[in-house]
Structures are given as structure tokens and as C-alpha cells.
Amino acid sequence: MKKYVWAGLSALLFSLPVQAKDVTVSDAWSRATASGQENGMVQAIITSKKEAKLIGASSKACxxxxxxxxxxxxxxMKMRQVxxxxxxxxxxxxxxxxxxxxMLIGLKKPLQEGKKVAVELKLRxxxxxxxxxxxxxxxxxMTGAKPQMPHGHMQH
Ligand SMILES: [Cu+2]
Structure with a gap:
């Protein structure tokens, strides 16, 4: 009897981690930056099948x-880290x-129109x-749609 209970429990435990397919990202985009511009921004639409939180991200581009x-x-208008x-x-x-x-902080090189930026999201x-x-x-x-004000010019 006990055996069946444990089998059920472990099945439940192994089903808990969020699988990659449980999260879909669409319409991910960034805006081209001028040379010398240190930061860039990225937008995306994220859908998680299970309740989750986006707790961070990283990119080799910055x-x-x-x-x-x-x-x-x-x-x-002010930007605030959350x-x-x-x-x-x-x-x-x-x-x-x-x-x-x-916010991509400390870009290694300018973001060029038409290129892609790989970003890894961290979810919990x-x-x-x-x-x-x-x-x-x-x-x-860089132009078109809503202009994104770069850091440093926000509080003037
Ligand atoms: Cu920002």
C-alpha cells in the first residue's frame, strides 16, 4: 500500500519543474542603437503555462x-529596476x-537593424x-514607433 503512495508522490514531484515548452516568447524585438550608446532595450511577449515570475535575464551582447x-x-519619465x-x-x-x-546594460557593440540579439530569460x-x-x-x-529615451537623459 505504502509503495503506491510513494510512486504517486514522486510522479508528482517530477512533474513540477517548468519545461521549456511551458514558456513561449513571441514578438521579441530590440531597437538599433547609435555608436557610443551604452544601453539598449528589449521587448517581448511572454506566456507561461504555469504561474511564474521573470526574475532576470542575460545576454552576451552586453x-x-x-x-x-x-x-x-x-x-x-523615469526607469526603475524591478x-x-x-x-x-x-x-x-x-x-x-x-x-x-x-535593459541591456553596457552594450559591447551597437545593435544593428535587422540583426538579432540572443537573450536568455530567467524564470522562477x-x-x-x-x-x-x-x-x-x-x-x-532607431526611428519609427515610440522613441525610447536612453538612460541618462531621463531626468533632465
Ligand atoms: Cu531601462
Whole structure:
């Protein structure tokens, strides 16, 4: 009798980790940067089948990647680093629409239109299991759509 209980429990435990296919990323894009511009941004739509949080990211294209939100304070737009972005189960989370973006800090070279930037997302599910998800963001032209203000010019 006990044996069956354990078999059931271990099956449950092994089913808990978030599988790569449980997370889909669509419409990942970045914006081309001018030479000398240190930071870039990336947008994406992330859907996790299970409740999870986006807790970080990394990319070989830059020194570090931060999760940022845009807030208006006293009439000024400011970017603020956030620790995590909630990904409710089965919901497509459009980072940009929610006021978020991934900030590529310390670009090794300018992002060129038409190229792709590989970014690895770090997610944590409700049970605390961490998972990495790779995505490729297409670099779009500098102009067009909404202008993204670079760091350093935000508080003028
Ligand atoms: Cu930012």
C-alpha cells in the first residue's frame, strides 16, 4: 500500500519543474542603437503555462540585463529596476504594454537593424524552480514607433 503512495508522490514531484515548452516568447524585438550608446532595450511577449515570475535575464551582447519599469514621477519619465515581473498562468504578458522592458546594460557593440540579439530569460515558478528560456530579439530601426529615451537623459 505504502509503495503506491510513494510512486504517486514522486510522479508528482517530477512533474513540477517548468519545461521549456511551458514558456513561449513571441514578438521579441530590440531597437538599433547609435555608436557610443551604452544601453539598449528589449521587448517581448511572454506566456507561461504555469504561474511564474521573470526574475532576470542575460545576454552576451552586453554586460548585464536588468528588468525595468517606466514610471512617471512629477511629470518626468523615469526607469526603475524591478526584481520580478509576474507571469500569470496561461496569460500572454506583453512587457511593453505593461510598462516594462529589458535593459541591456553596457552594450559591447551597437545593435544593428535587422540583426538579432540572443537573450536568455530567467524564470522562477511558484514552487521556486528556476528555468532559463532563450529568445532572439529582432533589432528594429532607431526611428519609427515610440522613441525610447536612453538612460541618462531621463531626468533632465
Ligand atoms: Cu531601462
Amino acid at each position: 554586460q548585464s540585463v536588468e528588468l525595468h519599469s517606466m514610471v512617471t514621477e512629477g511629470g518626468m 526584481e520580478a515581473i509576474e507571469l500569470p498562468a496561461g496569460q500572454a504578458v506583453d512587457l511593453g504594454a505593461q510598462g516594462y522592458h529589458l 515558478d511558484a514552487s521556486g524552480k528556476e528555468k532559463k528560456v532563450k529568445m532572439n530579439a529582432t533589432v528594429r530601426s
